[in-house]
Amino acid sequence: MAKTTAEIIKDQLGVATRFVDDPEVTQVGTSDVMIAKPNNRRVGLVIQNLSANEIYVRPNYAASTTTGIKLLAGGSISFNFRDDFVMPTFEWHAISNSGSTNDIYVLSVEVDVNID
Helix, strand or coil: CCCCHHHHHHHHHCCCEEEECCCCCCEECCCCEEEECCCCCEEEEEEEECCCCCEEEEECCCCCCCCCEEECCCCEEEEEHHHHCCHHHCCEEEEECCCCCEEEEEEEEEECCCCC
16 A cells, blocks of 8 residues: 555654644734744744745844845745755744735644654
């Protein structure tokens, strides 16, 4: 019988994982805001800019329009522990270059401590 994707991931990582759709915030304005708390169980992170404006994201420190990773309108960035080491585990901040209601979506993949 073929294995499910979850079973293959568990075989490769040695632990079960789960998706967490529970962002700190869903909108970004012209003031820095934390969009993901630090999490040592996070093995993957996706940040999607759903707005028409640029959004800047930065790990561990306040984001600004001069210090951060620029996400163009509709742009996204993703991190996983295999390629990006501890980047997914960091606290993440965001800010926009204009507007106060710029939609953002954050999705985490975490080690599921409830499944052995």
